[in-house]
Amino acid sequence: MAHYNLAFLGFGNVGRALAQLLESKRAELRERYGLEFAFTGAASRRLGWHANPAGFGAAELLDGGLDTRPRLSRKPVTDLGALSEWLRAARADVLFENTSMNPHTGQPAIDYIRTALEAGVHVVTANKGPLVHGFHGLRELARAKGVRFLFEATVMGGAPIFSLFREALPAAKLMRFRGILNSTTNLMLSEMEQGASFEQAVKKAQDLGIAETDPSFDVDGWDATVKVSALATVLMDYPLKPADVGREGIRGLTAESLKAARMMGRPYKLVCQAEKRPDGTVVGSVRPEQVPNDDPLAGCEGATSIILFQMDVIHGLTLSELRPDAVTTAYGPLADLVTIARGV
Amino acid sequence: MAHYNLAFLGFGNVGRALAQLLESKRAELRERYGLEFAFTGAASRRLGWHANPAGFGAAELLDGGLDTRPRLSRKPVTDLGALSEWLRAARADVLFENTSMNPHTGQPAIDYIRTALEAGVHVVTANKGPLVHGFHGLRELARAKGVRFLFEATVMGGAPIFSLFREALPAAKLMRFRGILNSTTNLMLSEMEQGASFEQAVKKAQDLGIAETDPSFDVDGWDATVKVSALATVLMDYPLKPADVGREGIRGLTAESLKAARMMGRPYKLVCQAEKRPDGTVVGSVRPEQVPNDDPLAGCEGATSIILFQMDVIHGLTLSELRPDAVTTAYGPLADLVTIARGV
Numbered sequence: 001m002a003h004y005n006l007a008f009l010g011f012g013n014v015g016r017a018l019a020q021l022l023e024s025k026r027a028e029l030r031e032r033y034g035l036e037f038a039f040t041g042a043a044s045r046r047l048g049w050h051a052n053p054a055g056f057g058a059a060e061l062l063d064g065g066l067d068t069r070p071r072l073s074r075k076p077v078t079d080l081g082a083l084s085e086w087l088r089a090a091r092a093d094v095l096f097e098n099t100s101m102n103p104h105t106g107q108p109a110i111d112y113i114r115t116a117l118e119a120g121v122h123v124v125t126a127n128k129g130p131l132v133h134g135f136h137g138l139r140e141l142a143r144a145k146g147v148r149f150l151f152e153a154t155v156m157g158g159a160p161i162f163s164l165f166r167e168a169l170p171a172a173k174l175m176r177f178r179g180i181l182n183s184t185t186n187l188m189l190s191e192m193e194q195g196a197s198f199e200q201a202v203k204k205a206q207d208l209g210i211a212e213t214d215p216s217f218d219v220d221g222w223d224a225t226v227k228v229s230a231l232a233t234v235l236m237d238y239p240l241k242p243a244d245v246g247r248e249g250i251r252g253l254t255a256e257s258l259k260a261a262r263m264m265g266r267p268y269k270l271v272c273q274a275e276k277r278p279d280g281t282v283v284g285s286v287r288p289e290q291v292p293n294d295d296p297l298a299g300c301e302g303a304t305s306i307i308l309f310q311m312d313v314i315h316g317l318t319l320s321e322l323r324p325d326a327v328t329t330a331y332g333p334l335a336d337l338v339t340i341a342r343g344v
Numbered sequence: 345m346a347h348y349n350l351a352f353l354g355f356g357n358v359g360r361a362l363a364q365l366l367e368s369k370r371a372e373l374r375e376r377y378g379l380e381f382a383f384t385g386a387a388s389r390r391l392g393w394h395a396n397p398a399g400f401g402a403a404e405l406l407d408g409g410l411d412t413r414p415r416l417s418r419k420p421v422t423d424l425g426a427l428s429e430w431l432r433a434a435r436a437d438v439l440f441e442n443t444s445m446n447p448h449t450g451q452p453a454i455d456y457i458r459t460a461l462e463a464g465v466h467v468v469t470a471n472k473g474p475l476v477h478g479f480h481g482l483r484e485l486a487r488a489k490g491v492r493f494l495f496e497a498t499v500m501g502g503a504p505i506f507s508l509f510r511e512a513l514p515a516a517k518l519m520r521f522r523g524i525l526n527s528t529t530n531l532m533l534s535e536m537e538q539g540a541s542f543e544q545a546v547k548k549a550q551d552l553g554i555a556e557t558d559p560s561f562d563v564d565g566w567d568a569t570v571k572v573s574a575l576a577t578v579l580m581d582y583p584l585k586p587a588d589v590g591r592e593g594i595r596g597l598t599a600e601s602l603k604a605a606r607m608m609g610r611p612y613k614l615v616c617q618a619e620k621r622p623d624g625t626v627v628g629s630v631r632p633e634q635v636p637n638d639d640p641l642a643g644c645e646g647a648t649s650i651i652l653f654q655m656d657v658i659h660g661l662t663l664s665e666l667r668p669d670a671v672t673t674a675y676g677p678l679a680d681l682v683t684i685a686r687g688v
Contacts, residue, residue, distance in 0.1 A: 021657070025515055032515065158658045160512035167511035168504035170682035171369050171376065172675070296664070299643050304660075313365070313675040314502045316648075316666025320640070322659055331516070331657040338514035344688040 001034045002341050005053065007041030007090045007121075009083070009112060010098035014126050014153070015044075016062060017330035018096060023058040025334065035341040041090030042066060049073045049082060051089035078108055080115050087119050094340060096333055097125040103217075103226045103242055106133030117141045117149065124336040126153035126329070132229040132242055148340050151234075153332025155181065155227045156305050157324040160335060164319070165235050167344065172311040174235050178273040179307030180300050181227040183324075184211040184218035185250050185270045187302045192255045193262045210303055220249035224272050224286040232274045238282040240274065246285035253288055266290040269297050272307075296320075345378045346685050349397065351385025351434045351465075353427070353456060354442035358470050358497070359388075360406060361674035362440060367402040369678065379685040385434030386410060393417045393426060395433035422452055424459050431463050438684060440677055441469040447561075447570045447586055450477030461485045461493065468680040470497035470673070476573040476586055492684050495578075497676025499525065499571045500649050501668040504679060508663070509579050511688065516655040518579050522617040523651030524644050525571040527668075528555040528562035529594050529614045531646045536599040537606045554647055564593035568616050568630040576618045582626040584618065590629035597632055610634040613641050616651075640664075 006022075008015045019039060022029075029035040038055030048071040050056075059065065072089055075082035087095065095116040099109050106129035113123045113130050117138065125131070130138060131151050142149040152162050165174070180186050187210065188201035196204065202219070205211035217223055225245045232240035250270055261268050269291050274284035291297045296318055300306040306320040321328070350366070352359045363383060366373075373379040382399030392415040394400075403409065416433055419426035431439065439460040443453050450473035457467045457474050461482065469475070474482060475495050486493040496506050509518070524530050531554065532545035540548065546563070549555035561567055569589045576584035594614055605612050613635050618628035635641045640662055644650040650664040665672070 028515055159661055160508070163512035164504070164508060167688065168507035168679070170679055170686070171372055172679075294643065294645070296640075296643060299638065299640060301638070306662075308666075313678075314665065314672050315669070316664075317503055318650075318662070318664040318666070320660075320662035320664075322652075322662070325659070328658050334657075335512070335514055335516075342514070342688075344511070344686075 001030070001036055004035070004037045004093040004337070004341065005040040005055075005091050006037050006094050006096065007043075007051075007087060007092035008039070008096045008098065009043050009077070010100070011042050011044040011047060012098065013326060014329060015096060015098045017326040018333050019058065019061055021327055021330040021334055022337075029338070033338055033341055035338065037337075041086060041092050043077050043086055045077050049075070049077065049086045051086055053089070053091045080111055083112060083115050084119060087116060087121055092116075092121050094122045094124060094337060097123055097127055097130075099127060101127050101129040101226075103129060103132075103222055106130045110134040110138070113138055113149065114141060117145055117147060120145050120147055122147045122340050123149050124333045124340075125151050126333060128154045128226045128230050132226055132233055135233045136239060150336035150339060152336050153329055155230055156307065156319070156321050158328035158331035159319055159321040161231070161307070161319065162234060163335065163339065169311070172313050174276070174309060174311050176273070176275040176310040177231060177235075177307055178271065178297070180269055180297055180305050181272045181307065182218055182221075182224040182270060183303040183305055184215065185224070186300065186305070188219070189250065189253070189258060189268055189270065190301050192253070193258045193267065195255060195259070197255060208303070219251060221247045221270065221286045224270060228272045228274050228284040228286060232282045232284055236274065236276055236282050238276070238280070240282050240284055244284075246287065248287040250288055261290050265293040267293070267298055269300070271297065345374070345380055348379070348381045348437040348681070348685065349384040349399075349435050350381050350438050350440065351387075351395075351431060351436035352383070352440045352442065353387050353421070354444070355386050355388040355391060356442065357670065358673060359440060359442045361670040362677050363402065363405055365671055365674040365678055366681075373682070377682055377685055379682065381681070385430060385436050387421050387430055389421050393419070393421065393430045395430055397433070397435045424455055427456060427459050428463060431460060431465055436460075436465050438466045438468060438681060441467055441471055441474075443471060445471050445473040445570075447473060447476075447566055450474045454478040454482070457482055457493065458485060461489055461491060464489050464491055466491045466684050468494050468677045468684075470495070470677060472498045472570045472574050476570055476577055479577045480583060494680035494683060496680050497673055499574055500651065500663075500665050502672035502675035503663055503665040505575070505651070505663065506578060507679065507683065513655070516657050518620070518653060518655055520617070520619040520654040521575060521579075521651055522615065522641070524613055524641055524649050525616045525651065526562055526565075526568040526614060527647040527649055528559065529568070530644065530649070532563075533594065533597070533602060533612060533614065534645050536597070537602045537611065539599060539603070541599060552647070563595060565591045565614065565630045568614060572616045572618050572628040572630060576626045576628055580618065580620055580626050582620070582624070584626050584628055588628075590631065592631040594632055605634050609637040611637070611642055613644070615641065
């Protein structure tokens with residue numbers, strides 16, 4: 001049996017759903033993988049720093065018990081010294097880093113992750129920022145410290161894209177990928193084809209809980225761009241920065257043009273793609289395109305996402321995830337924890 | 345560096361494509377996985393038994409060199425004593441078992457595989473028969489002997505279905521799957537929708553090299569049935585035998601009914617499915633069904649295959665493989681070899 005103390009940095013919807021899923025899978029993880037765990041740390045802007053090496057109960061963690069508990073430190077949750085102190089106090093083996101993303105620099109999450117790795121703590125993140133701006137350095141640091149840096153939830157939630165290539169597609173060279181990776185805009189395009197205005201479509205996505213209050217990060221293609229960058233960085237081993245991905249959002253599309261395109265059998269989709277060139281560089285783009293009806297992307301509606309991989313050994317492998325929910329997204333970090341425990 | 349002696353039992357199209365792919369990936373496998381290998385055994389009905397512990401050259405193996413080489417033994421390739429002798433003479437570490445399938449008993453391949461596992465030899469098979477009729481016993485034997493029994497190529501060629509669940513989807517419970525797993529009938533249905541007769545559609549599949557001279561194994565749903573059985577056995581850990589899968593082939597469908605169904609937006613597909621019941625049993629079927637146009641199965645044309653998985657943690661994960669070729673199918677056993685070398 002291996003026992004892991006788990007610490008959560010950032011404890012919003014993703015962190016809470018993960019703690020709930022872990023709790024519901026406790027017996028299964030023990031039986032199937034000899035994996036036991038305790039929740040020994042939780043920290044967020046709202047909660048402050050909390051650590052208990054004996055483990056918080058799931059009820060205490062999830063039902064507001066931390067609100068009235070004395071804090072470990074009064075320092076802000078951005079303080080790296082306090083982070084080190086907290087990891088030590090929690091005797092953390094694994095840090096779940098779920099702070100909010102900065103798409104332009106990846107900071108301060110890169111510093112958080114570096115601090116944990118330096119302390120010999122495994123890191124699992126759902127944050128794309130550190131991946132696109134710090135992947136190669138963080139990977140090297142993790143190797144040097146004999147711990148793991150994993151990030152399955154960053155692209156397509158629970159669909160195991162990164163472990164698919166890492167574990168299940170050895171000796172396959174990825175030449176090109178193409179897909180729909182932002183569910184907010186894909187849902188909006190579906191809505192607008194059926195007559196909704198841009199504003200109504202934004203509202204629908206917000207009501208479903210998949211769009212932020214400020215939708216521009218999705219609508220202008222930034223989220224999709226960061227995902228293209230993350231996939232190119234990890235799967236093609238090429239540091240393609242978000243700013244270097246050609247980017248065009250969906251603001252230029254009207255309900256009328258979308259309806260007409262669909263009726264002509266060539267619907268618009270916000271297509272994400274990247275391709276490895278013969279010189280080894282990778283070029284990527286995110287832009288609205290009309291795709292023919294028999295293209296698998298044409299049938300990808302609403303919050304569903306899809307990606308098609310072209311490799312040297314498999315010419316077209318498509319992976320699609322139907323309308324993920326909170327459990328699906330929490331499954332990525334859980335799978336990463338099992339990967340750590342299995343030592344593969 | 346780990347060195348593996350590889351022996352091929354059955355050396356038809358699949359075995360030859362595998363040897364070619366291995367040869368072309370030799371440098372990459374050494375660099376990425378520290379994996380070195382030699383071709384030390386080849387045996388088939390036509391070639392007889394051949395072993396060379398120093399390794400056959402790729403040219404000798406692939407360009408008819410074995411035809412004129414003296415045989416290790418005159419015994420038939422079905423003789424288990426000769427098989428043991430051959431494995432010893434080849435100093436085999438891994439057996440690639442690619443003999444022809446018996447869907448009703450899995451024999452004699454089960455005996456071949458058992459003989460190799462007993463001798464401490466890893467086994468990689470592309471043969472569904474032993475999987476559906478001998479999986480649990482062979483898995484236990486492999487564990488007891490400290491070797492692996494792997495079979496990635498048996499369903500959907502190079503698409504890594506089995507390693508996906510084994511390595512990339514830990515702690516996910518498969519509740520249901522649904523897909524199109526037989527490319528011959530799927531291609532035939534596509535052809536007949538466009539006006540081809542049953543006979544013309546068979547001929548087209550044969551010309552493309554995906555249908556056998558006797559097409560009844562595909563047309564009557566047997567191949568699909570065996571695949572449903574294989575997936576239920578391994579992924580749902582339930583020994584669903586091919587004879588227990590409800591089976592109906594495509595002989596009852598005419599070009600006219602197919603055309604009409606497609607025009608009405610509900611095309612016919614030979615749908616493979618299985619579901620875990622609350623009591624833990626699994627019920628499976630293969631039968632033609634009309635699927636709505638917005639079902640991912642509706643858009644799966646020609647030799648492309650597709651499968652949709654419903655798990656407790658991911659509600660819909662779809663995997664699709666576009667028109668596999670010989671390299672794609674050979675990639676499954678190559679990935680299995682890497683799995684053996686990585687020891688995961």
